Amino acid sequence: MASLSGVLNGTDVLVKIEDSEGSTTFSDIAGQVSGDDTLNTALIVISNKASGGVREYLEGEGAQEFDISLNAVFNTGASFVRMKTIARSKLGALARIVFGAVETWEGRIMIPSFANTSPNEDALTATMTLQSTGSFAWT
Amino acid sequence: MASLTGALNGTDALLWMFDPNAGAAGEWSVIGGQVTNEHAINNALLTMNSKSAGGFREFVEDEAQQSIDDSVNIIFSTDAAFAALQLAAREKGLRRFIFVRGNMESGPGSDVFEGMIPTFVDTSPNEETLTAQITIESANDDIIYDTLFNDAIDSAGDDAIDAGGDAAVAVA
Numbered sequence: 259m260a261s262l263s264g265v266l267n268g269t270d271v272l273v274k275i276e277d278s279e280g281s282t283t284f285s286d287i288a289g290q291v292s293g294d295d296t297l298n299t300a301l302i303v304i305s306n307k308a309s310g311g312v313r314e315y316l317e318g319e320g321a322q323e324f325d326i327s328l329n330a331v332f333n334t335g336a337s338f339v340r341m342k343t344i345a346r347s348k349l350g351a352l353a354r355i356v357f358g359a360v361e362t363w364e365g366r367i368m369i370p371s372f373a374n375t376s377p378n379e380d381a382l383t384a385t386m387t388l389q390s391t392g393s394f395a396w397t
Numbered sequence: 398m399a400s401l402t403g404a405l406n407g408t409d410a411l412l413w414m415f416d417p418n419a420g421a422a423g424e425w426s427v428i429g430g431q432v433t434n435e436h437a438i439n440n441a442l443l444t445m446n447s448k449s450a451g452g453f454r455e456f457v458e459d460e461a462q463q464s465i466d467d468s469v470n471i472i473f474s475t476d477a478a479f480a481a482l483q484l485a486a487r488e489k490g491l492r493r494f495i496f497v498r499g500n501m502e503s504g505p506g507s508d509v510f511e512g513m514i515p516t517f518v519d520t521s522p523n524e525e526t527l528t529a530q531i532t533i534e535s536a537n538d539d540i541i542y543d544t545l546f547n548d549a550i551d552s553a554g555d556d557a558i559d560a561g562g563d564a565a566v567a568v569a
Contacts, residue, residue, distance in 0.1 A: 289404060319452070320452070321446055321450070321452055321453065321454055322452060322453055322454070323453070323454035331404045332404065332405075333404045335505065338505065342438070342542075342543075345438045345440065346438065346463075346542055347459070348440050348442075348458065348459050348460060348461045348463065349458050349459055350456070350458045368440070368442055368456050368458065368461075369440065370439065370440045370441070370442050370461075371437055371438070371439050371440070372437065372438045372439075373435055373436065373437035373438070374410060374434075374435070374436045374437075374496075374498070375407070375433065375434070375435045375436075376405075376407035376408075376409075376410030376411075376433065376434045376435075376436070376498075377407040377432070377433045378407060378408050378431070378432050378433065379406065379407070379408050380406070380407050381404050381405070381406065381407060382404070382405040382406065382407040382409070382410050382498070383407075389442065389454075389456070390453070390454060391442075391454065391455050391456040391458070392450070392451075392453055392454075392455050393451055393453045394453070
């Protein structure tokens with residue numbers, strides 16, 4: 259993993275989605291405004307009478323999951339169609355998060371939530387939740 | 398599905414409702430006075446974590462209970478709209494809705510669904526506009542996504558918009 263040489267501009271963190279199942283080409287989800295990505299690990303508690311009164315976890319173990327929350331102003335039809343199709347189909351797709359020139363996360367995701375928010379006289383925005391299914395890795 | 402040509406003004410996304418009690422045999426109309434609308438497709442994903450998952454979460458693909466949930470903030474500009482929605486909420490009624498993004502005939506596609514109203518809230522501040530917050534939840538499997546219409550529905554017709562309806566054109 260490359261080292262951080264300084265503070266990253268959030269603009270340089272982009273979520274990409276595979277163009278179609280098995281295509282191996284990725285495109286930016288168009289019109290990204292902001293996003294959160296979270297790595298969760300369900301730590302395994304092994305506290306016992308020999309723990310000396312403190313909590314203990316089993317190191318190196320625990321189911322991991324990666325969740326992405328994304329706000330976007332879809333400024334291309336193709337990107338809107340792709341993301342809504344994944345949500346409607348209940349199928350998965352390969353996704354990447356590019357953290358500038360530092361590293362890239364890649365994994366298969368499913369979409370439990372795809373929402374459009376349409377305020378009066380303001381841009382229509384989409385809020386999507388992408389959740390990992392199966393393994394993922396950073397390169 | 399028709400393509401977006403650019404980012405949409407939220408004003409151009411509107412929720413319609415079919416009121417079975419209006420007119421001779423019911424009418425479609427835009428729910429008047431919408432301020433903000435959130436229209437969400439939700440999938441209750443099925444977790445299948447197992448010892449074979451290699452320490453990662455896994456979902457069952459192509460399986461989930463799917464629903465549409467709408468949350469609307471409204472300044473009721475007509476009594477009719479208020480009455481129709483409140484009646485649907487009070488009588489626990491099922492109503493047909495269309496969420497229209499842009500133009501109903503040529504826009505990015507509209508979602509047609511049947512829903513019920515679990516929550517209808519009036520907020521009445523002193524010396525400010527009375528607003529309502531309404532949640533609508535889809536109630537059966539009759540969700541038709543990305544539909545375009547032969548012509549924009551109006552109060553005079555297009556009552557039977559469904560998979561075989563004469564006004565709806567399913568977009569591939």
